[in-house]
Amino acid sequence: MNVGCTQFYNDYGDIIKATMGKAREINKVHTAKTLSASLTQLYRELLEEQPMVNHRSESFLSIKVIIPEQ
DSSP states (O other): OHHHHHHHHHHHHHHHHHHHHHHHHHOHHHHHHHHHHHHHHHHHHHHHHOSSOOTTSHHHHHHHHHSOOO
């Protein structure tokens, strides 16, 4: 699943970044809460697949790619 997420991000990353930027302009707190909830859900799904998460694995790094740089 996460590999698909990374591929989607690679294909549409510019659009996603622009959308996230606009959302941040509108409401920073709501955007941060939404992003946090999404990343938490992805991490929990990863934990269901692998009880011990390797922070250097492709699955984990694909989640990390989504996190915006500040």
